[in-house]
Amino acid sequence: MSSGFSQPTPKRSLLQQWRQRVSALPQPQAEESIVLRVLIQVLVTIGITSVAVAAAGVTQTSSFNLLAIPLSAVGAYWSWRRRRQKNIATKFCIAIGMLLALAFFFSRLLGSPGDTRIILAELLIHLQVLHSFDLPRRKDLGYSMIIGLILIGVAGTVSQTLAFGPLLLLFCLVALPVLALDYQSQLGLLRHGWHSFKAGVSLRQLWGLTFIVLALGLIIFALLPRLPGYQIRSFPISSTVEFDGEFNGNLIVNPGYVSQGEGTEGNGSSESGGDFSAGQTAASGPGELDDTYYYGFNQTMNQNLRGRLTPQVVMRVRSQAEGFWRVLAFDRYTGQGWEISRDDEAETLQRSSFAFQTYIPRLRSLARDREIIQTYTITATLPNLIPALYQPEELYFPTAEVAIDPEGSLRSPVSLEEGMTYTVVSEVPYRDRTLLGQAKTQYEDSYRQYYLQVPEPIRARVRQQTEALLARSPNPLNNPYEKALFLAQALKQNYSVQPELPFFEADEDLVEAFLFDYEGGYPDHFSTVLTVMLRSVGIPARLVAGFGPGEFNPFTGFYVVQNTDAYAMTEVYFPDYGWYAFDPIPGHPLIPPSIEDSQVFSALRRFWNWVAGWLPSPVAGWLNGVFATIGRLVARSLNLLSGLFRQGWVGLFLAIALLLSLGFVGWLSWRGWRSWRRQRWLQKLPLMESLYQQMVDWLTQQGYPKTVAQTPLEYVQSLGDRPDPQRAQIIQEISQAYVRWRYGQESQNEAYLSDRLKRLQKPQRPRQTQ
Known part of the structure; x- marks a missing residue:
């Protein structure tokens, strides 16, 4: 006998309930195309490889990142084998791995607060490796596509050479069929096997589309305006370089010109003992140039050295404007070279405790200026001197301290080593010839003391020669700016470079020998002579050494600077406006490269200059x-x-x-040009074809266009009795005649049809109502 009570349902545990809900989840629709999966894995591989290639020699990165390529391939194979399963345990492990990757990312970010692009790229690489173990659906594969695209984009921002170019082209070649196959997969048209690639993508169309994409990309790249100013203040910079010991801002270390043992003035220092040897030359007297390092980057500049530099790329510069990358300036002429008389007055500058920013004191002037941002990447060891456009205002450098000397040159506690990156923000003054010509000629005592010094034995003779050259001007020269321009040009025209110049004797003065004995000298001798000649007539001047702009690469956007681009120029002081450079070296522009009023399309101009170099x-x-x-x-x-x-x-x-x-x-001209082209095209057609096309054109103007998919008879049927029964009959006659001629190869009465077409096109008079 039943009691009437049902047995109570036993309570299930939370784990059982969770398992039941998981089992009730819908099965994901797996992506079955092997081709699509393989190509997406190739995209990811190219992205990872591009980051490693772009970062080589530019910024610090780990070679272990390349292990992500085989690991992600293993993960892709794993996810392919288990694409129809829920993989709950795998997803749980991936989630834990992503949290660990995020923790590692933040530890790297806080530990190395420099250039974060590679750190972000490494985070994406780690996430991609984890993500590759669970790629059942097309949407999951889409995430991998996006990661590959982001990695190639990051590599593009880091890359400074054309080594990145082939990888970018390869990425485009793979990405286009991936997009086509992905779209076919969305439509359900993609088949399972490898043969789906040939069936789904035409190689001829793929190559054509690739060419169009590349051509449009180059055109957009060339025409894209380069607007002045960065929109952010997070600049590329290397990780902090620790310096042990007390920073002596007075010391310059040029690896090619050092004394062994205790450092001597003008030659840097070294920790090893010994005497001067080849390439380690004294501050004066005859000697040989080091074939790697420029001799002018030192406390003293001995211009009685002979030899040549072996070309070597020393740095790459990304700048909003080209210019002279200024390194060092000298104020005291020694008879056969230069020295920095106030070298012991270098001021040490501390970096901000909150950022990598160091503010640089600079000479205030009335000249209009423009902010120019430059990023330097060192590719070969340089002295502990920091190249920068004149005048630097902010420095983002990887050391806690830097120094600036009285001549405005920046010094680092350490040598500039390969891979170091730093950024400079300069307020570069415009060169207004009118304003500089009106500058005052009364100079402060400090400028007269340091920048008018000329050795007494040569003063009178050099001044006489200077005034003789100035007297050759066809117009009176009544201000220092015009005198400096004319003298620089006169040296170019009247004196020549002497590659086989002999050594100067101990009592022989460089300027005298240049002007009166050899009628020329080494390239830097021209700048020395101009500086001393200007001083002899009361115009303050100094010698400045640095690098020329280098060779601009329009594809990378970097100026590639070699050691052979280093040379010296003359800087002239104009009260209230500051220092401006003049270049008397033959073959160089008289005015060194500097900013212009408008450089919005500078990339297009530089690209054209590069192309023009290859043309006759x-x-x-x-x-x-x-x-x-x-x-x-x-x-x-x-x-x-x-x-x-x-x-x-x-x-x-x-x-x-x-x-x-x-x-x-412009619109009328465009319409007229199109109409002219149409008429030219109609004249080249067979008469029957031309009649039919003229009829279609007229109907289109009346508001009855023909679609591409319509046949001539379908078009006539869609028109019906429009625009009116009489015209409809003419349209039908011409259309049927065209079909018989085109497809039946039957000859037609073309004269009669031409007359009918004129009737069709003849405007009708409106009927008068009674």
Whole structure:
């Protein structure tokens, strides 16, 4: 006999409930295409490889990152084998691994607060390795595609050479079929086997699409405006370099010109003992140049050395404008070279405790200036001197201290080693010839003391020669700026480079020998002579040494600077405006490269200069003339518009009206050009084809366009009795005649059809109502 009570359902544990809910989850729809999976894995591999290649020699990175390539491949194979399973344990382990990767990322970020791009890329690589063990669906594969794209993007920002270029091209070649296969997979058209690749992607179309993408990319790259100013203040910089001991800002260490034992003034120092040897030359007297290091980067500059530098890339510079990467300046002429007289007055500057930023004291001036940001990557060991555009205002350098001497040159506690990266923000003054020509000629005592020094035995003779050269000017030279320009040009024209110049005797003065004995000298001797000649006529000047801009690479955006780009120039002081350089060396521009008022399309200009270097001179000259004419027309138009905009509301309306008129004229010209091309095309067609196309054109103008998918008879049927029964009959006659001619190869009465087409196109008079 039943009691009427049912047995109570036993309570299930939480674990059992969780398992039941997991088992009830819908099974993910797995991606079955082996080709798509393999190509996506190739994308990821290219992304990981590109980061390693781009970072080589640029920033610190671990070679263990390349282990991610086989590990992610193993993970991809694992996920393929288990693509139809839920893999709950695998997902749990991946989640733990991602938390560990995030912790490692933050520890690296806090421990090395420099350039974070590689640290972020390494985080993505770690996440990709973990993520590769669970790729059942197409959406999961899409995440891997995005990671590969981000990695190639990060590599592009880090890369400084063309070694990254082939990887970028390979990425594009793989990415295009991946996108095509991914789209086919979304539509359910992608098959399982390897044969789906040939069925889904045409190699001919793939190559054509790749060419179009690359061509458009290069065009966009060349035409993309380079607007002045960075939008962020997080600049590339190496990790902190620790310096043991007390920083002596007075010491310069040039590896090619050091004394062994205790460092001597002007030659740096070394910890090993010994005497001077080849390449380790005394501060004066005859000697040989070191073939690697420029002799002018030192406390003293001995210009009685002979020899040549072996070309070697020493740094790569990314800058908003090209310029002279200034390193060091000298104020005291010694008769056969230069020295820094106030070297013991270098001031030590401390870096901010919150950032890598060091503020640089600079000479204030009335000149209009512009902020220029430069990032330097050292590729070969350099002295402990910091190249920068004049005048630096902020320095982002990997040491806690730097020094600045009275000549405005920056010094580091350590040598600049390969792989070091730092950034400089400079306030570069514009060179206004009119304002500088109006500068005062009354100089402060400190400038007269240090920058008018000329050895007494040569003063009178050098001044006489200087005044003789100035007297050759066809126009009177009444200010220091014009005198400096004319003297620099006169040295270029009247004296020559002497590659076989003999050593100077102990009592022989360089400037006297240059002007009166050899009528020339080494390239840097020209700058020494100009400096001393200006001083002899009361114009303050000093010698400055640094690197020329180097060779601009339009594809990487970097200036590639070699040791052979180092040379010396003359800097002239103008009260209230500061120092400006003049270059008297033959073959160099008289005015060194500097900022311009507008460099929005500087990449296009530099790219063209690179291309023009490969063209024959007549062709390049003709094209330069064409581009210059176009540029002048555009500049005049922009000046006219800007002038109208500055005239208030009336000018604003006039400018708008002018722009609308130009737009209307351009639209009419475009319509006329298209109509002319259409008429040329119709004239080349067979008469029957031309009649039919003219009819279609007329109907399109009337508002009855023909779609590409419609056949001629389907088009006639869609029109019906439109636009009116009489015209509909003519349309039907021409269409049927065209079909019989085109597909039946039957001849037609073309004269009759031409007459019918004229009737069709003849405008109808409106009927008069009674």
